[in-house]
Amino acid sequence: KAGVTQTPRYLIKTRGQQVTLSCSPISGHRSVSWYQQTPGQGLQFLFEYFSETQRNKGNFPGRFSGRQFSNSRSEMNVSTLELGDSALYLCASSDPGQGKAGANVLTFGAGSRLTVL
């Protein structure tokens, strides 16, 4: 069973540009969550998509957006990049159909490391 695939793995952008990151979940997983990981803040929840709908959203500005396609693949976009957006962006998928939602295990991808210059 293939794992969660994130592309690209590494990218460098300059301030003001925008970036799109892609995530392919485990086959059959309908929920996709995105996290931002930085040394100072740890893992911060961005948003969660289920069946093409954003179901939960973290406390990030509107420059951060995402979407999910009918095949459960997800993308996130960051517009008008700032230096502080440099981070590892992690995607995780889960299957909410298995047991109680709170007990769902997240399967993470290796992440997309974004550097903003």
Next chain:
Amino acid sequence: AQSVTQLGSHVSVSEGALVLLRCNYSSSVPPYLFWYVQYPNQGLQLLLKYTSAATLVKGINGFEAEFKKSETSFHLTKPSAHMSDAAEYFCAVSKGTGGSYIPTFGRGTSLIVHP
């Protein structure tokens, strides 16, 4: 609101020594608790989870954790550290009932294993 506190951003042990990584949580309802591990240049992977079935939970790679409601703790232990255990460890909590089930992660503890 739920939150997680991991005591110590870095823990250093010798190979063969006991590993103890501390996690305290706050939750207004019975929680689900998780430990994840992140190796360099990789995403997080599940070590173990507590879902109220048993207070002592065994995970992969010889790790285990004990849920102590009276202490609101879920500390991770391993009797004998191995060099391959060097990684970042994250404790996470999500609500068992009501509200958002999105897990909240601690800031992580970096485990350093000396030969």
